[in-house]
Every structure is written in C-alpha cells, then in structure tokens.
Amino acid sequence: MARTPTASAGRRSRTKTVLMGGVYVALLGLVSLIIAVAVATAYLPSYGELTKRSDLGQMIRVRAANGAVLVSLGPSFGEWLPYAEIPAEMRAAMIAVEDKRFRSHLGVDPIGIARSVKVRVDSGRWRQGGSTITQQLARNIFLTNSRTFGRKVKEIILALAIERKFSKNQILELYLNRVYFGGGAYGIDAASRRFFGHSADHLSLGEAAIIAGLVKAPSNYAPTADAEASRQRSGVVLNSMVENGFISAAAAAAVDPAEIRIQQTTRENSVRYFTDWALPQLDTLIDETSDPIDVWTTLNPGMQAAADRAIDAHTPRGVQGALVAIDRDGAVRALVGGKDYVDSIYNRATQAERQPGSAFKLFVYLTALESGMKPTDTIVDSPVTIDGWTPRNATRTHLGPVTLREAFSRSINTVSAKIGAQLGFSTIADMARRFGITSQLSTFPSMVLGTSEVRLIDMTRAFASVANRGVAVTPYGIRKVITADGRLLYQHEQNEERVLVAPWVAAEMVDLLQSAVMGGTGSAAQIGRPVAGKTGTTSSNKDGWFIGFSSGLTTGVWMGRDDARAVGNLQGGTAPARAFSAFMRVAVANRPVEQFETQVPIPDWQLTPEEQMFGDVAIDGNVLESMVDEDGMPLDQPGQPPVDQPFLQPGRPGDPSQQELDQAFPPQQAPPRANQYPQRPPPQQDPRSQPPANPSDPGAQLP
Template sequence: MAKAEPSRLRQTLSTLFKFGVYGTFLALVALGVAVAVAMSSLPSYSELVRRDDLGQTIRVRGADGTILVSMGPVFGEWLRYDEIPPIMVDAMVAVEDRRFRYHPGVDPIGIVRGIQVSVTDGGRVRGVSTITQQLARNIFLTSKRSYGRKLREAILALAIEGRFSKDQILELYLNRVYFGGGAYGIDAASRRFFGHSAETLNLSEAAIIAGLVKAPSNYSPTADAEAARGRANVVIDLMRRNGDISAAEAASAEPAGVELVPTPKQNSVRYFTDWVLPQLDTLIDETVEPIDVWTTLDVEMQRAADQAVNANTPKGAQGALVSLDRDGAVRAMVGGRDYVSSLYNRATQAQRQPGSAFKLFVYLTALESGYTPTTTVVDEPVNINGWRPRNNNRSHSGAVTIRQAFAQSINTISAKIGAEVGFRTVADMAQRFGITSPVNTHPSMVLGTSDVRLIDMTRAFASVAAKGVAVTPYGIRRVTTADNRLLYNHEVNESRVLVAPWVAAQMTDLLQSAVMTGTGRAANIGRPVAGKTGTTSSNKDGWFIGFSSGLTTGVWMGRDDARALPGLQGGTSPARAFHDYMVKAVAKRPVEQFETEVPLPDWQTEEDGVEEEYLTNPDGTPVLGPDGQPLIRQPDIQSDLSPEERDAIEQGGSEELSQDWLDDAIRRPAPPPRDPPPPRRQPAQPTAQPSNEPRAI
C-alpha cells in the first residue's frame, strides 16, 4: 500500500503537466489566429502615413459665443526613416524601449519586470509597453487602462511586427507620437520648441524631445522648460549606459543651454481655458470629432479683471482674481499678471495663508453656535497656553459687539471665539464650505494660518451670498459637436444646504459692516457690498473677497516666493482691484439689497421670557414629535429625590406646586435671577502654540 501513494502522485502530476501542455498549445494557437486576423485587417503602410486621424479640434467659446481659443493637432513634415537623425532614433529607443530591436513586438522581460514592480509596490502593471505597443495604442486603441486593452494592444503589436519592418515601425512612431504643445511627430516638435526642422537635431535637442513622450503635459517646454531639460539629462544618461553615445559625448551635452522658441503671446483667458479643458475627460467620451466647448466666461468681465489686477498689483508681486456668478459660473479668472511669463494659475493652484479672510469660518461657527451680530464680547488680552494674539493696532477696545469685532477684524475676539466653540469645529466649518486643502487646528488657525486656494475661498463667500446653499464653481456650460449635437449640458445642484438661512443672513450682516465701517472700505462701489479683507504676517499676502448684486469676487496679491511686500494689506491693493473690477462687472445688473433679517424658526425662539430647551439630533436639528412639532426637553425634577421627598410631592394634591415650594421640599437654594443674555464663558486652554502669531487684518 505504501508504494501506491507515489504512483498516484506521479499520475496526478503527469495529468496536470499534460493539461498544461495542451492548454499552452491551445493558447498559442488562439494567439496565432488572433495575430493572423489582426495582420489581415491592418491598414497598408501608405494609409498609416496619413495623420488626419490624430488629435481633436476644439473651439472654446465664451458666454456670448465668442471663440476664446482654438486648439488642435500641429503637424510638421513627414520624415522618412533615412531622413531622421540617428541620434534621435537612439534617444527614443534608449528611453522608451531599449530591447526594441530584439523582441517581436512584446517584451517578455519587460512584462516580468513590470509585474514584479506592481506586486512589490501594490500598484497596477507598468513599464511594459514597447514602442510597437505604443504605436498600436496610438493608432487603434484608447488610453483607457484595463487588462483587456493591454491584451488587444499586445496582439496588435505582434501583428504590426509581422507586417512591417523595425525601421518602418520607428518611422511611423516618430512621425505620429504626441510630444506636447499640440505637436505630433518629431518635426512638429522640433519646429515648435527649437524653431527648425527635425533633420538637424543635435544630441541635447533629441534628448529633450525623446523625454517628452513619458508625460507631454508635465515635461513639455511650453509648460515647464526646466522639467524638460531635467528629463533630457535622464535620457542622455540612458543613452550612455546603452552604449549609444560615449561618456565624453554625454558630458559635452548641455540641455540647459538649448534655446527654446518663445511661447506665442497669449492673454489671461488662457488661465481659464487651461483650467476647464482638462475637465472634458470627465464630462464627455468624444475624443476624435471636432467639438465646441461653450463656457461661462464673460469676455468683458475678463477684460475688466485683467485690467484691475495689472493696475493694482504692487511692483514685483503677482495678482489673481476669480469671479463667480450666483450659481457658481466662473465669469472671470486671472491667474497672474502675464500668462506668457508664467503659466502658473494662482487662482486655482496656489495655496497661501488667507489671514483674516479666514475669519469667515470663525464667525459662521459662532453664529451657528448661538452668537448674534449684537452679542457683546470683551476685547482684552488673551493667553491660550502661551499663545498671546495681538490686535493690529496693539490696543484693546473693551466691550464690543460681534459686528464691531468682525468689522474691525479684532484678533483677540476671534481667538476667544475659537477657544469657546472649538478649533476643530472651525476647521470643520471651513471644510464644509469647500476648503479642499488641509486645515490645522492650532489656536492660531483662527487668524488664517492654513494655506488655502483663492477659488475655494471665493466659493465659500459665494455660498454665504447664496443664503447658505453650497455653490460649486464651474466653467463649462455645454459641449456640442460641429453639427450641433449635444454631448454635455451642465446642471446646477442647489440641494446642499451648508448653514441655516438665518446664519447666512447674520454673516452677510457682518460682511457688509466690514465694508461699510471696517477694514474693507476701499471695496465700496456705491451699492450694497459685503466682504472681508485678509493680510498675513509681514504683509506677505493680501486678500479681499466679497459679493454684490449676485457676483462674488476674490482677489489675492503677493510674491510667488512668499517674501514680504511692505504696505500690502487686504484693504489696500486687493480691495481697490475688487472695486475697479466690480464697478464694471455689475454695472448692467440691478442693485440688490442684502437680506440680513431672516426670522428664526419657531423651535429656536423663546416664549413668555422663558428659555425652553429642545431635544436635538447630532447635527443640531430638532427632534420632532408625532405631531411634527419639536420636542421640549423635560427636566427630571425627581431624579435626585429621596422616596420621602417624592411622596411629599405626590401628596401635594391640589396644592400649587410652585418652584419655591419645590425648592423648599428638596432643600435646594433658589437659583439667582438670570440676566439675559448670559455672559460668555472664558476661553478654554487648548494646546500650546508658538508665540510668533500672524498679524491678521
């Protein structure tokens, strides 16, 4: 019996081996059939030389239908393989597929390496596409990542290798691949970036072009010249290691010294188009047919915004502006003073400290917690575990209302409010209103020490203007084909309420006071305006964000290197830029008065001078009874009584159970008379914070 077990094991292994051989054979047969079918269906070489299937023409239109910019593929001359500089071929093979000359279209070694990397890093398979596979994907497939697409890509690559020579494949690839900046093919890229034909490319130039294929948007000289030159050094090192160039040739190459053709003059509208066009990938599937993108941008408002930013931004500084309509439509966007000199969009990408503009969230939290614009607080020295915030005027005003404290941007009051309501609660309010960057919970956060984006802050103010309903910025209204077929149409969602209407109304009251009597007076445009200034320590950043007549506009100014700008304050240059822009932007709109008096709901009011406490849900809303009315919390007055005391109360019969009788029965002293409103408790003592606090205005 003992000898039977090995016999069965050998029999099982033999069977498995046979199944494996048969399965492999069938798989190879199926693969061969698939490749043969693919080869028979491939276009001829002359058909593939045509490039009219590359890219998509896109016309971006403003709100009035004006064409803001036209975008589409740019082609150079088609270069035959013998016309392409060998250094260009070597550079491309070195960086994209160093075993190109030896594999049949699919690189088994690369596949194994890619799988190993994906397993060790826990990510998807990468680094396994050969030049032939990339060509197959660019011509016949999409960039959608899936195992099915990778399998089809591999079959097509094998078919291409069986149909065309290696030189023909390289010729097709180098004349069709996208290199960024709208350029398809090495000749278009060479003319676009260097101003001459690809036939005269040198080592450094070839390395720059070869390095672009990995990420054209990131490494394109039109987007980031330094990144393109840095990537070229990687290509040159790979060429040296592959033996394509000598160490001396690699050392003599100077990508940093390559002169690039200046980007054609563009106006500030490109900040907006650069922001909206990447969103098309998530809105539509059409990637071939020409399309029209109808946007929200108002050409006249954009012109006014550009003028206001350039006229008021201090010398050596940058400025940015975002203007949102009441539904979130972006009417104007300026990301910097000059798009040509800097493509960096400071309106949507830059994260800077907002200073006292962040107090919007501090006071929203206070109002939601029970404060009102007329609540009295004391401006006095504050010490929160060693952190002693100072006011801008280095003095204290004593008892002031919340309205005065906000209008004058009193830092100590913000610190006291933050300590009372909780710094985490203030951070939650900021994130509730659309702040997407991290918000710290140190005590100094109430003065705006967390970096934020201008578009996020503007969105938050717009949500207050919308009576507490969330406003989401958007730039694309609809997308149509050339024959007017609708591909996408934007729908505004007004269902998300951030705060109750009376909280938004009271906040608008405070914001209006800041412009009428406070730090934002320079933003007054002769009609109701509500807004807030912001200035960070050492005058590194200046902000003004406000709204009027349904339009909310945010302005930021500062240096990109975050160095101090003497004299820069939110109430000076940013507020003046807001004024200059808004005067023109709202000129054709009716004057709108702010609704600052919104009645409180019945469940929050007091009757007959008695303050009733209602049962509430975790989110602060009242618990409703069967009749739909809020339930009042009933005190359990007998919970602490002895049995004798309970009997005494129950034996009271028809006697009136007055509060005095009850106090006497349970031997409890009568409570002192209440003085409405009750004084606010002193700030808590949160985590210590270094004393180098920002000066927020």
C-alpha cells in the same frame, strides 16, 4: 591626321550603345513608375475616407459664454464644403496662385519642375518647389515636409496615383478642405471662421484672395499674426487671377484690402489661466473622443478684460496678483492666475496655497453665529493667552467690550481667539471644510487668524455660499460640449441644493461682512452699491486678500510674491480692495442693484419657550421694546394668558379641562426639532457637510 573609318564606326557604336542604354533605363524607369503608380492607386484610401480629418488630431475650440472663440487647441476644422458649395472666387484664387495649369497636367507639372530646377542651379538652393496642388495634397495627407529626393519621388508617385483615382474637382475639394492656412486652421471653412468670423460658403473676392495667399507661408501671412502682410499678399493673388483670366482688372481694382475686416481674438495670454483650469475637467465630463468639439464655457469676455485691467493697474511692481469671480450659480465669469501667462503659467487663483489672514475669520464668525451668538452680542477685546499663544491686534490696542459686528468689521484678533477658545478650534476647521476648503487645516489656536494655507478659488467659493443664503455654491467652467456637427456630449446641470448653514445664520454673516465694507477694514472696496466682504493680511504683509460680493457676483483677489517675501504696505484693505472695486464696478454695471437680506426671521421652533411665550422676537434675540414695560417686565400679549396669572394646569381642581384650554389657546403644530435643521448628508456621503461639534461637549473645549 584624317579620321579612319574604323575609329568613326567605333564612336558611333559607343554612342548608339549609350543611347540604347538610356532608352532602356528610361523604359525601365517608366515601367517602374507605372507599376508604382498602379500599386499606389490600389492602396489609396477611398474618397469618403479622405474627407475625414481625424488623422490630423482632435480639435478643441473653447468658447466664451457669449459664443466668442477664446482659444483653439489642436487643429481647427470647419464644415466640410462640397465642391459645388465652394465659392468660385475661392477656387479660382487658389488655382491662380498655387497651380495655374491645374486643369491640364496629370498631377505633375513638367514646366514647373523645370523652372524650380533652374532656380536651384542659379541660386544654389531650392527656392521654388514646383509642386502642383495634387502634389501638395499628397504631401499633406501622406508625407512629411522634409526636403529629400526620396520624399519628392514618393510625392510624384502619389500625385499621379491621386490623379488616376479622383477627378480634378474632387482633388480641388480635398485640397481646399484639408490644406493648412495658419492659426491652427485646416481647410477654408476653418480659416474663414478663424480670420473673418463666418463660414467659407460666402467668401468675398478679397477674403478669398487673403485665404489663398496664406498657403505659401501661413505663419507669416496669417491675418492674426500680421494683418498688413496678409493684405499685401492678397494683392499678389488678385494680380495673378487677372493674368490668368479668372477676373477682370476692374474687379481686382474694386477690392480694397484695407476694408477687409479681420476678426479680433481674445487675448490668449489671459484666458489660458482659465482654460488650463477648465479643460482638464473634460476627462470626467465626456467619454474620450477624437471628433472635433466645441467647449462652451462660463467665461465672460468683458469681465475677463476688466479683471486683467484691475490686476495690472493695482498690483504693486514685482508682486503677483490673482482674481476669480463666481456667479451665484457657481459659473466662473473671470479668472486671472497671474500678471502674465507667457512669463509664468503657474495659476495662483486655482493652484497656489497661501495664508488668508483675517479673511479666514469668515469661518470663525459663522461658527459663532451658528452656536447662537448674535451680531449685537458683546465680547471683551482684552489681552488673552491660549496654550502659550498671545494674539495681538493690528492696532496694538484694546477696545474693551465690543459687539461681534464691530469686532468683525475692525478685524479684532483677540475676539476671534476667544471665540475659538470657547467653541473649539476643530469646530471652526470643520466649518471651513463644510464650506469647501480642501487644503489641510491646522487646529492650533492661531488658525483663527488664517495661518493655514488655502486656495483663492476655495475661499471665493465659501463667500459665494454665504451670499447664496447658506446653500453650497460649486464653481464650474464648462457649460456644454458639442461636436462639430452639433451633437451634444455634455450639458451642465445644477447640483441638488446642499444647505451648509441655516439661512438666518448666513443672513447674520452677511450683516457682518457688509459692516466690514461700510465702515471697517474693507472700505476701499465700495462700488456705489451694497457690497459685503472681508480683508485679509498675513504677517509681515506677505499676502493681501479681499473677497466680497455684490449683485449676485462674488470676487476674490489675492496679491503677494511667489517666494512669500514681505511686500511693503501690502494689506487686504489697500491694493486688493482697490482691485476688487475696479473690477466689480465694471462687472456688475449692467446688473440690478440688490439689497442684502440681513433680517431673516428665526422660525418659532428655534425659539426658547420663554421667547415663544412673549411672541415675536427680533433677529438679535432681544425682546422687542413694545413687549415689556418700563421695568422690563413682559406685557400681556394677544392670545396669551395674562402675565400675572399662573399658567393653568388641566386636571387641577377649579381649572378648565384640556379641551377648553385648546379652544382658548389653539396649540401650534409642532415643527421639526432644532437639531433636525438643516438636513445634511450622513458622514460617509460628504464629511465636509457635517454639523459643527456641540460647544458644550468636552471635545469642543480647549485641549
């Protein structure tokens, strides 16, 4: 049937109408796009504002004592590199792999969009985004990564606006300094420092190819996650650079990805126990800031690795272990809060409170020594009952008369109980608080055997203070805090020395601690150089402790179950002491050997009048043998009147005058009174530093 002119004209009219409608819609869409781009351009931040990356969050980079990066928290930023300082290889590699028509398009690449649509139709899902460098920049700064049509439209509008407002060089500079490269690194400088250990201003061709290849899938291609995958991806980038004429085939072939050195990072599983303890202290050290900061810590990576190995190797199966090492100035050099941070973030070195057992006897014997007892004084090891409590020795035997040194080295419980009964249990608790024990302490008689729960770091701090001649040691983990541009926010300063006990008391305590290692319960802790320390074992072997020091480093080790169940054969002198030894042999290997100072002379003003009359006195309080005759009577001493002559009294008939006596026997200048040493703050300043109660006072006796 022939077509009529009227029907043909109708169809042409409808086609024309559709075409005209399409043109109008296109024109309307174009006008709307132009208006949207103009509005977006007007509201875009300035170039200077976009170079500030605080909108990505605060970067905290934690460094070890040697400057090595331990862990990066939050986004990681490097130095902002201007376009001229970005290596040409880096610029070319990024354009080749991400947007080969970057220099020619207006912010959107129609060819790339068409290709991504075709892939979408063929595969049934989006495989290629078709996004230009400018679109990626717009998405990274202003949008999210959601795959929606509305977000894509906004991305296109913003990309066109960015191209209107900024030059191509500025856009590429913004992109390379802000794009995410994995491992927490934003920008090429952060990525270069994170993966290669140096700034991005002198990247090699191979390194630039690795960084450029990360943008597609940072988590998959990050060198720290999969070094081999990142090297293979760099080969794709190099080939793309050759195809686009950026480099020659010979230059690409000269790059050996296997020879590119990837910077190894410290095992985060271990150091997170330390950073979890140290970083919260920033709240009190610096004012709140959003600027990127570098936190320089006291942690020694070598010691930390040795601590990991010691705990892993010596902690029994199914048991947790913890270790903390404190230097003589309070710097924490190693800290292990458990066998595996991934399995448990609970920090057993700084949070857990456990019974210390006989390690608590440090405070019992410090109290005894400060009261006037000496390491050579004798006390009877015999059964004793105090307020219905009858302590037993681990050997279930009694040795009779023993010196304090032997009682401490053998960790005899009855002797500790008798000291507590004599001096007062509250006095011993005060001594523990004076040395930094912050947990609640019982004053029941059994407290002398370590039944009150304490923290490992507090106990280690107390032993460190003894090693420091009785001067308080305060643990710290942060040395300084600086901003990315080098501005100092905080610098650690040593606190004014606070004397806890007199130096001769500390020296006598070191004597006892050394004997416990040389021939007592801590013999497994020996390391081939002078060591002093103490074991601790609780009832039913629920906890094992060893805390000791050598060459200026004090280390505490604890082992036990989190549920406080008994552990077969766990004693302070076994696994904990062996872990201490394994760690310390490495930790102090490069330190000079230091002999302990256990013979600190007592000042004249601390001596009794009788001791002053006989001259010098040995550290144990006994008159030197050369000062007595065979019957034990004192011999004449130079500068003293004969012992068989009565003391002369001025003013008595026939006696010389006071002036003549002063000339014959010049008086020594009177030193401060004994109760004036050491100087300690008044109670309202530091209640832990108060001197112990006088044993002769009623309050220091048994209730």
